[in-house]
Amino acid sequence: xxxxxxxxxxxxxxxxxxxxxxxxxxxxxxxxxxxxxxxxxxxxxxxxxxxxxxxxxxxxxxxxxxxxxxxxxxxxxxxxxxxxxxxxxxxxxxxxxxxxxxxxxxxxxxxxxxxxxxxxxxxxxxxxxxxxxxxxxxxxxxxxxxxxxxxxxxxxxxxxxxxxxxxxxxxxxxxxxxxxxxxxxxxxxxxxxxxxxxxxxxxxxxxxxxxxxxxxxxxxxxxxxxxxxxxxxxxxxxxxxxxxxxxxxxxxxxxxxxxxxxxxxxxxxxxxxxxxxxxxxxxxxxxxxxxxxxxxxx
Amino acid sequence: xxxxxxxxxxxxxxxxxxxxxxxxxxxxxxxxxxxxxxxxxxxxxxxxxxxxxxxxxxxxxxxxxxxxxxxxxxxxxxxxxxxxxxxxxxxxxxxxxxxxxxxxxxxxxxxxxxxxxxxxxxxxxxxxxxxxxxxxxxxxxxxxxxxxxxxxxxxxxxxxxxxxxxxxxxxxxxxxxxxxxxxxxxxxxxxxxxxxxxxxxxxxxxxxxxxxxxxxxxxxxxxxxxxxxxxxxxxxxxxxxxxxxxxxxxxxxxxxxxxxxxxxxxxx
Numbered sequence: 001x002x003x004x005x006x007x008x009x010x011x012x013x014x015x016x017x018x019x020x021x022x023x024x025x026x027x028x029x030x031x032x033x034x035x036x037x038x039x040x041x042x043x044x045x046x047x048x049x050x051x052x053x054x055x056x057x058x059x060x061x062x063x064x065x066x067x068x069x070x071x072x073x074x075x076x077x078x079x080x081x082x083x084x085x086x087x088x089x090x091x092x093x094x095x096x097x098x099x100x101x102x103x104x105x106x107x108x109x110x111x112x113x114x115x116x117x118x119x120x121x122x123x124x125x126x127x128x129x130x131x132x133x134x135x136x137x138x139x140x141x142x143x144x145x146x147x148x149x150x151x152x153x154x155x156x157x158x159x160x161x162x163x164x165x166x167x168x169x170x171x172x173x174x175x176x177x178x179x180x181x182x183x184x185x186x187x188x189x190x191x192x193x194x195x196x197x198x199x200x201x202x203x204x205x206x207x208x209x210x211x212x213x214x215x216x217x218x219x220x221x222x223x224x225x226x227x228x229x230x231x232x233x234x235x236x237x238x239x240x241x242x243x244x245x246x247x248x249x250x251x252x253x254x255x256x257x258x259x260x261x262x263x264x265x266x267x268x269x270x271x272x273x274x275x276x277x278x279x280x281x282x283x284x285x286x287x288x289x290x291x292x293x294x295x296x297x298x
Numbered sequence: 299x300x301x302x303x304x305x306x307x308x309x310x311x312x313x314x315x316x317x318x319x320x321x322x323x324x325x326x327x328x329x330x331x332x333x334x335x336x337x338x339x340x341x342x343x344x345x346x347x348x349x350x351x352x353x354x355x356x357x358x359x360x361x362x363x364x365x366x367x368x369x370x371x372x373x374x375x376x377x378x379x380x381x382x383x384x385x386x387x388x389x390x391x392x393x394x395x396x397x398x399x400x401x402x403x404x405x406x407x408x409x410x411x412x413x414x415x416x417x418x419x420x421x422x423x424x425x426x427x428x429x430x431x432x433x434x435x436x437x438x439x440x441x442x443x444x445x446x447x448x449x450x451x452x453x454x455x456x457x458x459x460x461x462x463x464x465x466x467x468x469x470x471x472x473x474x475x476x477x478x479x480x481x482x483x484x485x486x487x488x489x490x491x492x493x494x495x496x497x498x499x500x501x502x503x504x505x506x507x508x509x510x511x512x513x514x515x516x517x518x519x520x521x522x523x524x525x526x527x528x529x530x531x532x533x534x535x536x537x538x539x540x541x542x543x544x545x546x547x548x549x550x551x552x553x554x555x556x557x558x559x560x561x562x563x564x565x566x
Contacts, residue, residue: 068526103523129499129561130480131524132442132461134531140524149523 001294003262005270006277008293013164013258013279016287018053018077019084020159020249021114022107024060025096026071036099037072040091044076045196046245048205048216052078052087053161053247055193066105067149073107075193077161077247084156085114092150093120100145106136106154117141117150160289163246163254166204166222166278167265172240174273176200179242181268182261192248192257204243207282219280238275251289259296301359301382302332304350310368312340313388314349317371321379321398324357332357362387367407373400389426392419395443405449409433414462416442420536424449427471430464431457440464440481446537453490456483459500465532465539475502478560482528486538497553497560503528503544504564514552519566521546 001008025040027033037056044054054076065071076091078084096104097120106116121128121139129140130152137152167182169175183199186192194200209217220226221233222241234241244261248254268274279293280286304319315338324332333347346352354361358379362372365385372391373381376398383391386404396415405423411430425447430440431454439458446465453471456464459478469487476495484503493508525544532539547563 066527067523131528133524133527138524138527146520147523
């Protein structure tokens with residue numbers, strides 16, 4: 001399959017089941033909602049070492065937020081429920097509770113309830129106030145700038161992590177420009193996040209390593225400087241490869257996101273140095289969800 | 299099917315306990331069975347059809363017509379359906395009600411919605427003492443749901459209230475929210491002496507500055523983030539509270555004669 005001169009490889013992205021939740025962070029203005037959300041989703045690029053994967057899903061209009069203030073929705077993914085709950089609590093406590101004017105609400109009502117403000121309330125040292133409003137329990141925690149308002153729980157649901165595609169280009173600037181275009185388009189798709197810095201990964205990994213202590217290492221088959229040194233996947237013209245990783249609430253969300261992203265890359269096409277689209281295919285070692293690129297783009 | 303209607307036949311000399319006449323207790327009963335239900339009146343038991351003219355067949359929707367303040371315990375313990383009372387109701391209307399809807403077009407007497415668990419009680423007129431309170435000796439008053447009073451509420455409204463919301467469009471009497479453990483009471487009109495007397499936790503939201511006990515301390519004026527959520531949750535009810543816009547409040551903490559974790563919020 002070739003789209004605008006870009007070859008779509010007959011391969012598939014491999015993803016795995018995760019647990020996820022969404023939170024809504026509001027603040028006095030969008031600037032501070034973003035600051036809080038960026039802190040909340042910081043150091044959360046990969047479960048390999050961060051314990052979770054997190055990202056800002058989208059901006060919310062004041063009419064969409066529970067307290068009528070500007071806000072953003074963020075999603076957090078982990079390999080299991082316990083890990084997710086722990087990451088959520090520590091991040092909410094250290095990054096949202098501490099952020100001026102912030103409030104924190106559940107972004108998913110269904111699924112298994114996990115603590116959001118349930119334990120953060122103890123920061124109030126006995127001065128915290130519970131309010132049950134429209135069937136939901138909220139906590140008002142007195143803080144130095146006023147009150148931190150948070151919902152008691154949020155819903156944890158099953159999700160899919162690790163959807164991905166690789167952009168193979170003739171140069172590093174061209175690969176990055178294509179990925180930037182893809183991320184801009186993918187940000188408009190609901191229920192997904194791209195957890196890596198700016199949504200783009202330059203250090204895609206393979207499963208395992210020659211070093212026994214590592215369970216992931218550089219994807220040498222796609223490293224352009226190793227073309228003559230390893231069993232490469234790259235043709236001589238390709239000088240740079242970048243990856244976009246997607247976590248989503250369902251495989252359909254990931255498929256939609258991949259399609260939108262690949263379309264944006266292909267719009268730039270061969271004229272802008274984009275040669276191929278491939279995917280992280282780990283031969284079934286990574287997970288049960290397979291996203292065939294050519295099927296998605298058909 | 300039409301609503302099962304109980305129209306009061308005569309002027310009552312004694313009070314009547316209407317607790318057997320709820321959607322729960324009438325479900326599946328025939329007209330003849332309903333007619334022979336006995337209701338307590340003073341020291342006598344009367345057949346339902348001796349007190350009321352009974353019409354209709356939908357036991358999930360009850361209507362009391364030409365009701366007076368002598369009909370007590372209307373909707374006591376009901377857990378389903380709805381009751382509309384056309385006229386006044388006596389004491390204990392909606393007592394221990396759960397997940398049901400009760401509407402009184404007139405006024406009600408004491409202990410309305412006492413120990414109510416959940417659901418909605420609308421009172422178009424006034425409410426007597428101890429609205430949403432606990433029965434004497436008990437310590438759990440209103441435990442959930444919403445009570446809306448379009449008129450005034452008398453003394454000790456929300457006594458021992460534990461959860462839920464009471465909205466009073468008119469004035470409230472003395473000791474509003476006395477001994478309350480949690481929940482919210484809002485009043486558009488004026489309130490009587492000693493609001494929040496011995497309250498442990500919970501919120502009184504007032505539009506007019508009350509005369510406060512010395513055991514409530516001023517915490518200053520604030521814009522509180524939970525208020526928009528609270529006000530939004532009332533928007534779908536047919537009440538003047540639906541259009542209420544309160545942004546800033548003065549917060550008084552109390553009752554400091556006790557643990558002092560309650561609050562009186564006065565709109566500024």
